[in-house]
Amino acid sequence: MNRIFNKADYMVEDMLKGFLEANKDIVAPTENPRVLKYKQAPIPGKTGVVTGGGSGHKPAFIGYIGMNLCDAVAAGEIFSSPTAAAFLDAFKAADAGNGVACLYGNYAGDNMNVRIAVRKAKALGITVKTVVANDDCASAPKDQAEKRRGVAGEILMWKVGGAKAAMGADLDQVIAAAQKAIDNTRSVGIGTAPCTIPAVGHPNFIIEDGTMEVGIGHHGEPGIKIEPLKSADGIAEEMLDLILPDLPYVSGDEVVVLLSGLGATPVMEQYIVYKKAAQILEDRGISVYKSYVGNYFTSLDMMGVTLTLMKLDEELKECIDLPVNAVGLKQF
Amino acid sequence: MNRIFNKADYMVEDMLKGFLEANKDIVAPTENPRVLKYKQAPIPGKTGVVTGGGSGHKPAFIGYIGMNLCDAVAAGEIFSSPTAAAFLDAFKAADAGNGVACLYGNYAGDNMNVRIAVRKAKALGITVKTVVANDDCASAPKDQAEKRRGVAGEILMWKVGGAKAAMGADLDQVIAAAQKAIDNTRSVGIGTAPCTIPAVGHPNFIIEDGTMEVGIGHHGEPGIKIEPLKSADGIAEEMLDLILPDLPYVSGDEVVVLLSGLGATPVMEQYIVYKKAAQILEDRGISVYKSYVGNYFTSLDMMGVTLTLMKLDEELKECIDLPVNAVGLKQF
Structure with missing residues (x-):
């Protein structure tokens, strides 16, 4: 194997630090080292937009933090879901009091951790609603769409949800647009x-x-x-x-x-x-x-x-x- | 080998067609299928900026056609210089009557073909001046800088030359700025x-x-x-x-x-x-x-x-x- 890293166990940490260092004009750190945010987030009056997922998919997921796109992103280990704590901290980083749309992909770990994080956010007074991407039409038959994985179509879901939020839509409108995006x-x-x-x-x-x-x-x-x-x-x-x-x-x-x-x-x-x-x-x-x-x-x-x-x-x-x-x- | 193409001999043609189809908002074809241009080029009053090189380096070279960057690019076979005819046609596509800065990399084939194309352009009344990138400091000792290859530093040379031209500089000023860029x-x-x-x-x-x-x-x-x-x-x-x-x-x-x-x-x-x-x-x-x-x-x-x-x-x-x-x- 001819791959470039320091210690395998620290790859995500090292990558996140390098990413932050190289892209200070767009992204900013949060108190949780596994959560990055748009440097302007939370944006007053705007519905927050969050995603998260395993590492190793660059530019997904953190590369989609930015203007008119995602406000905060939770990063997991390579090919593993972020923790519930990371999703929760991403919600906090994105929320300006208008609620947060969590637009993520249909994987068991992500589903579980998002569900926990949404519950904890509610207890803190942050309303989070979700859209689960399931665009991979080869991953299950059409009549079992709930089993289908989310793949690159997530980018278009983020593009639509991020744009809708930036245009002033409330949480339900952002969720509806993102759901329509992934349904299409x-x-x-x-x-x-x-x-x-x-x-x-x-x-x-x-x-x-x-x-x-x-x-x-x-x-x-x-x-x-x-x-x-x-x-x-x-x-x-x-x-x-x-x-x-x-x-x-x-x-x-x-x-x-x-x-x-x-x-x-x-x-x-x-x-x-x-x-x-x-x-x-x-x-x-x-x-x-x-x-x-x-x-x-x-x-x-x-x-x-x-x-x-x-x-x-x-x-x-x-x-x-x-x-x-x-x-x-x-x-x- | 698990690579994706149709016929190996047509890879560059197929790629250029796909690139044009996907990026119509920025690039346009010319009469020479190996030359692409910025869709606004030639831009009246502006010094033209051209580069060219072998294929297989994406986004170089054609990915650097655009606003405030290169006006036209000549594409060669994979890892081979464009022909002199392609460089000449790129000069024609970029020239608005103010001359053309040809900013390219130091390789034998490119040097030869650019030299021929510059001479033919002169005969057509198009003034072309050149800067030859030699940023690869591992490719020859410092006292033999004329033997050094041009590599990724070319992008910064194009960025500087393209910007200078867009800001209204004349051909000599564009050449001077691009030369300073690569010298640094x-x-x-x-x-x-x-x-x-x-x-x-x-x-x-x-x-x-x-x-x-x-x-x-x-x-x-x-x-x-x-x-x-x-x-x-x-x-x-x-x-x-x-x-x-x-x-x-x-x-x-x-x-x-x-x-x-x-x-x-x-x-x-x-x-x-x-x-x-x-x-x-x-x-x-x-x-x-x-x-x-x-x-x-x-x-x-x-x-x-x-x-x-x-x-x-x-x-x-x-x-x-x-x-x-x-x-x-x-x-x-």
Whole structure:
């Protein structure tokens, strides 16, 4: 393994310190070393927006702290949920007295810790409501959507929720918009090489050379099938064959497309996949309103890509258009 | 190899098409498929700014097309210089009648092709002047600076040259500022795992597992030594031990720090290295005016990091502060 760190047990602490040092213009520390906040937060009069998740997904989650985006983020160990205490401290850091929207991903640990933190926040007089992202349409059948994981679609949920809050919406309106965002969003991932958690020192799952795993999760959760590695065009087709019928996305729809690398796949290759995906969407009469291509939600050094579509209406478009200034997402 | 493409020979074409499709709000095609331009270029009254280089370094080079940055970029094959014809067409795309600053890196192919293109441009009545980046202080001794390669420091040269041009400077002033930028800039790279050109199918150089190559180039050019892999702190120290004495950077200096991953090294690890680098600079009395950490100049799926410092004066600070809106660099 040729990875760069000091002590494996201190990687998250070291990373958070470096991140704070490098991005003082946007983020600030809190009393909890596992909680970072937007330097302006809490913003008087604004509904707070919080997320949190395991580390190793950069720029997620802390890279989405910023102007018109998240106010505070709780960081867990690599690929592990933040603690309930960290979620609670993130709520405190984000709350300006108007309540907090906690927009996070559907994983057992996160669900449990958010639930505890919401209860404790209530006891402190902080109202927290939640939206649980479940955009990974390969992670469970459609009729078991409550079992589906949240993946890169979370970014669009944060973008919408953050924008809505910045535009002056109250907590219920922010929650409704973020829920609509994720309800309109579907993602799928394809892995072409596994990742290695430095403390483990070798991949904790296998993707054989020359194969790809369709529907793989952000932590190497098993996908729905393993196939010989396809071309970029074949991968774009396979991902859209899973995504399009699931909502479904149909002719006349306007969508945001988010194509993210999983970490070690060169961005060059992501654009090659995007080219075909855009072509297929055009052929189907689906119009791309905005696209994001790059490493937006990664899994350490995993290889592969995820594709995410969000169907738009006027409210969602307005939210997507609002400028943001975060480390991981800047938009004029 | 678990890489994603269609035909290896068409990777650059496919990537450029996908890039154009995804980033229509910033970039536009030209008649030459290997030349992209800022959608506003040529900008009346402004000195044109052009660069170019081999592909596989995303977001370099095309990701630095945009507002207050480069007007046009020539793209070569993976790790190969653009043709003279592509450089010439980039000059044409950028020129608004005020001449063009061609700010590129010191490689034999680029030097030759730029020289030919400048001569042909002159025959067409387009004045082109050049600055050749040579910031890689591990690539040749200081007294042979003309042999040094250009690496991630090119980004700071483009930032300064692009800003100066946007602020209304004439060609000679843009050239002088860009030359000062690169003269004040030093970089060094450390590789921890090699990269694979898809058409080759296996790494075309070796970095043994558990070792690192100090001073490695962006295409796997040999460094100055191979050592057992150090900690993140050790890597930060080793890079600064090469960079600081070379200019030299001394107590009281203000600098921009650019820490880039080489492609497959997780951004998390880059922040761990940055933390130590920032600490060392503080201990030496060198003040960090601005820092950039992330995948700013990569080499396909190579692992490792590069560190770049630029010493600032008031003119350079003003240029660094100017907002930019490009795919690879957005700054409010």
